[in-house]
Amino acid sequence: MPQPIAEGDVAAIVRAQLGAKLPPEAPVTAGSTLKELGLSSLDLTEIYFAIEERVGTELDPTAAADVKTLGELVAVVNALVAKAGGTAPARA
């Protein structure tokens, strides 16, 4: 059964994706915008792949097209997970 994902896990995936491009002291929080993190559309696609592996289901890539912050991304993902029959999103 698909599992919801926590903000901390998405933040870790974002850090892994950006690697050296993101200084270790730079905060990655729910309020971080994708723009200030410097995420390109291809970075986002790769982050999506990593999230799909974590939650255990394929996600509609068009659903996250207008997402601006990391928190919004987590919300979109968990809504898709719930729709795919996953458990209710855990509160952060």
Next chain:
Amino acid sequence: MSTAEATPGYAGASAAAIGRHYDLGNDFYRLWLDPTMTYSCALWEEGDTLEQAQVRKLDHLVEGARAGGARRVLDVGCGWGSLLERLVGVHGVERAVGLTLSEEQAKTAAARGGSRCDVRVESWADHEADEPYDAIISIGAFEHFARYGLDRDERVEAYRRFFRSCHEQLAPGGRLALQTNAKGSNVRLDRQTVRDLRFIIETIFTESELPWLSEITAAAERSFEVVSVRNDAEHYALTCREWLGRLVANREAAVELVGEQAVADYERYLSATVGHFERRHLALLRLVLERV
């Protein structure tokens, strides 16, 4: 404060980035392009050779821009000069001005265009015409007008600067024919596609980013009316397949000119791109716009 105000205006890829790509050597490109050296999507009809399809494309855009018989025509991103040569040689244009950022291309284009052509190593952003143009044509240059990493608002602003510049240079009612790659609406990319796109952005077309159609039309608002738009993605799949076939057939000579790695990179880029157009991850737009 809007994003556009917060970010210094972007005026297109640097001469260094353009040079890295197009100065690989005319002889290398000659091995796999058609004899007219046209490095952009062709317009195919049943039974065409690559050269026929390239000439058909040039004529289609000349017609769209109503450049035939015109006094003055601007070619933004003139490449190796195939359009300039055709404008003055076949379409009776009195004076054709070509802009490119590549020295290698400019030399070839100037030699081909002859005395009625003026080829400049200059960005559209710096180009100041002595008098207005009757028509502007731009093929495969728009892809370099925004850099990878700009967001939508910043891209639209960069494109708007281009349209404003064209607006200033064009006589009222004059037309702009624009051909560019664009993002396709199939955003369901598989992992290999993402790897290939990243490779193309980082290795082949650095400092470049593709527009969405809506970004082009948003940027043209209030300065140009859209006359026509067509998406010929399958024509670019066919063109890239043809180029790849020629490159592979001339592989030995190509390796001698640019080395094994560059040839392998181009083979990967061309073969991946065929699939990207076929699966509609990429679009090929031909637009005609009329100055208001």
